[in-house]
Amino acid sequence: MRAQQTEMKKPDNPAKCANIREGKFLRTNYPEAIWYMTIKDNVQTEYFNNGKDYIKSTLVFVDDCNYKSIVLEKSDKNDPAQIGDVFNNKVVETQDNFLKIQSKIENTQFEVVYVKVK
Numbered sequence: 001m002r003a004q005q006t007e008m009k010k011p012d013n014p015a016k017c018a019n020i021r022e023g024k025f026l027r028t029n030y031p032e033a034i035w036y037m038t039i040k041d042n043v044q045t046e047y048f049n050n051g052k053d054y055i056k057s058t059l060v061f062v063d064d065c066n067y068k069s070i071v072l073e074k075s076d077k078n079d080p081a082q083i084g085d086v087f088n089n090k091v092v093e094t095q096d097n098f099l100k101i102q103s104k105i106e107n108t109q110f111e112v113v114y115v116k117v118k
Contacts, residue, residue: 008095017065017091019099025114028098037114044069048076055081065091 025037037046042059053076057069071085085105093100097116102109 008093008098008100011093011095015065015091016094019094019097019116020067020091020101020114021061023116024118025099025116028113028115053079055079057087 020039022039022041025039026032027035033050035046035048036051037044039045039059042061044057044059046055046057048054053074055074056072058072059067059069061067067089069087069089071081071083071087073083074081088104090102091099092102092111099114099116100111101114102111104110
């Protein structure tokens with residue numbers, strides 16, 4: 001996975017972490033047909049391949065800006081994510097509808113930028 005380098009010109013201070021708790025999200029460099037994500041009632045569902053494939057995770061909020069996502073189910077057996085995988089996530093920056101998330105699983109850490117579309 002390649003880290004996204006998206007600088008936020010005027011980040012919110014403090015970050016608006018609550019924006020991650022519910023909505024529909026896209027990634028800045030992916031068309032919606034390739035990837036989008038919904039979050040509702042502490043369930044995160046990532047959709048791939050025009051929505052044909054998905055990964056569903058439960059979210060456990062440690063505090064306002066830190067949460068764990070635990071993979072519950074997936075449709076593509078070849079996807080590297082495994083049921084039971086735990087990702088530790090932190091909202092590091094927000095601006096308008098953009099959220100920069102730092103995600104960590106075991107010894108791998110990466111950043112993604114989500115755009116909240118609803």
